[in-house]
Structures are given as C-alpha cells and as structure tokens.
Amino acid sequence: MEKHKKPRGLWASIIYMKCPRCREGNLFEKPTFAYSEPTKMPESCEVCGQNFMPEPGFWFGAMFISYIWTAWFCLFFVGGGIMFLGMSVNAAFGLLILMCAIFFFWIFRISRSIWIHIYVKYDPEKRRTLR
Numbered sequence: 001m002e003k004h005k006k007p008r009g010l011w012a013s014i015i016y017m018k019c020p021r022c023r024e025g026n027l028f029e030k031p032t033f034a035y036s037e038p039t040k041m042p043e044s045c046e047v048c049g050q051n052f053m054p055e056p057g058f059w060f061g062a063m064f065i066s067y068i069w070t071a072w073f074c075l076f077f078v079g080g081g082i083m084f085l086g087m088s089v090n091a092a093f094g095l096l097i098l099m100c101a102i103f104f105f106w107i108f109r110i111s112r113s114i115w116i117h118i119y120v121k122y123d124p125e126k127r128r129t130l131r
C-alpha cells in the first residue's frame with residue numbers, strides 16, 4: 001500500500017529544484033556539483049508530464065531572476081564584509097569572485113527553479129490522473 005506523504009511546500013520545491021506542478025519530479029537530470037552537464041534538464045517531468053520548455057525562449061527570463069538576486073547578494077556581501085568584518089576592498093571582492101565561481105551552477109539552477117515556479121502552479125491532481 002502506498003503511503004501518502006505530506007506535500008512538499010513551495011520553498012522546499014524551489015530549493016530542492018523540483019517540478020512546480022507535482023513537486024516530486026526533478027527539474028535537472030544531474031546534481032548541482034556534477035562534473036558533466038549540471039545544467040541539463042529533461043524535456044518534461046517524469047512524474048506528471050509537465051513540459052519544462054513551455055515556449056521558445058522561456059528560460060531567458062531566469063537570467064533576470066539570476067541578475068536581480070545575485071546583484072543584491074554581491075552588494076550585501078561586499079558591503080557587509082567591509083563594514084562589519086573589517087575586510088579590505090580587495091579581500092571582499094576576491095572572496096566574492098571565489099564564491100560566485102564555486103556557486104555558478106547552483107545560481108543558474110536555482111534561478112531557473114524560481115522562474116518556472118512563478119509560471120507553473122502547483123496541481124497535485126495532475127499527478128494522480130496521469131498514473
């Protein structure tokens with residue numbers, strides 16, 4: 001007998017990069033820090049069939065999400081490092097560049113996750129009808 005799990009919340013769905021419609025299928029095929037193809041996405045959700053490329057150029061918008069939040073992050077990271085931790089400007093920027101390089105693919109993926117969660121609404125009924 002299948003045990004019914006508590007549905008995943010919106011933020012958990014975004015953070016764990018799940019399909020916005022069923023919140024179960026994965027948005028990406030490989031883990032964030034995979035050595036190859038960390039940006040590869042399946043064409044549709046393996047659980048509910050949600051199309052992950054709803055229209056041509058859909059993912060262009062994720063670039064703006066990425067830009068908005070990384071710009072604010074950089075501002076507060078460098079500002080906070082200089083003002084509250086007493087770092088030099090060079091040290092703060094050096095650390096920022098290092099952070100951005102390490103988390104480059106994570107930023108890319110989480111921005112796509114946020115973007116698709118804005119457009120596709122949660123609909124657990126779809127999952128049940130497909131099975």
Ligand SMILES: [Zn+2]
Nearest residue numbers: 019022045048
């Ligand atoms: Zn799904």
